Amino acid sequence: MKPRMGQGLGRATTPHSADTDMGETQIIGATSIDRNRELQRVEAALKRLERGQFGHCLYCGDRIDLERLQHDPAVESCDTCEED
Numbered sequence: 347m348k349p350r351m352g353q354g355l356g357r358a359t360t361p362h363s364a365d366t367d368m369g370e371t372q373i374i375g376a377t378s379i380d381r382n383r384e385l386q387r388v389e390a391a392l393k394r395l396e397r398g399q400f401g402h403c404l405y406c407g408d409r410i411d412l413e414r415l416q417h418d419p420a421v422e423s424c425d426t427c428e429e430d
């Protein structure tokens with residue numbers, strides 16, 4: 347009787363499918379946060395475009411290198427300020 351109970355408990359305490367579900371949820375959560383942040387950066391860049399401030403550093407107001415903007419159009423700072 348005792349061994350049978352042990353087996354039953356062992357199966358119950360290792361819910362394999364639940365572990366897999368948790369892992370997948372965590373991965374999806376991380377990517378959706380990344381996507382959210384990226385969206386906010388793009389929206390901020392569009393607002394700067396509306397105000398005629400696009401392509402200028404948020405911190406010092408200098409023009410951002412064209413190469414930098416081509417690499418990441420939503421970039422918010424120039425080379426100098428990025429390093430700080």
Ligand SMILES: [Zn+2]
Pocket residue numbers: 403404405406407408423424425426427428
């Ligand atoms: Zn700057």
